[in-house]
Amino acid sequence: MRNEIIAAIQGRRLITFTYDGIVREAQPCAVGISRAGNEVMRCYQVRGGHVTPGHEWDFCELSKIRSLVITEDIFHNDPPGYRRGDRGMTKIFAEL
Structure with a gap:
């Protein structure tokens, strides 16, 4: 799964997945x-349900992601407030 997410980041492709039983669409x-x-992904949710309404940024453990789909949809701009060098990660395999 990590390699699929890396490819989505490199291609700036939206992803869909289920996390905590909630279907989400996000910019990885x-x-x-x-x-x-833990292996994790930082993403910005653009559609789908939220555990906490108004909470667009997600920090997801890869082991808990279900039904990952890399869509054909491309995002051109970085999400609001995005910064490289995620401080929640001790090692980064790929980032925008």
Whole structure:
């Protein structure tokens, strides 16, 4: 799954997936290792449900992602507030 997310980041392709039982569509921004040692993805949600309304930025453990689909839809601009060098990750495999 990590390689699929890396390809989506490099191609700036939107992804859809289920996380915590909620279907989401998002811009993948970074994938790496969290401070807790888990493989994670930082993404900006553009459609779908939210655990917390108004919470667009997600930090998802790859092991909990289900039904990942890399769409054909491309995003051209970085999400609002995006910064390279995610501080929640100790190692970054790919980022915008």
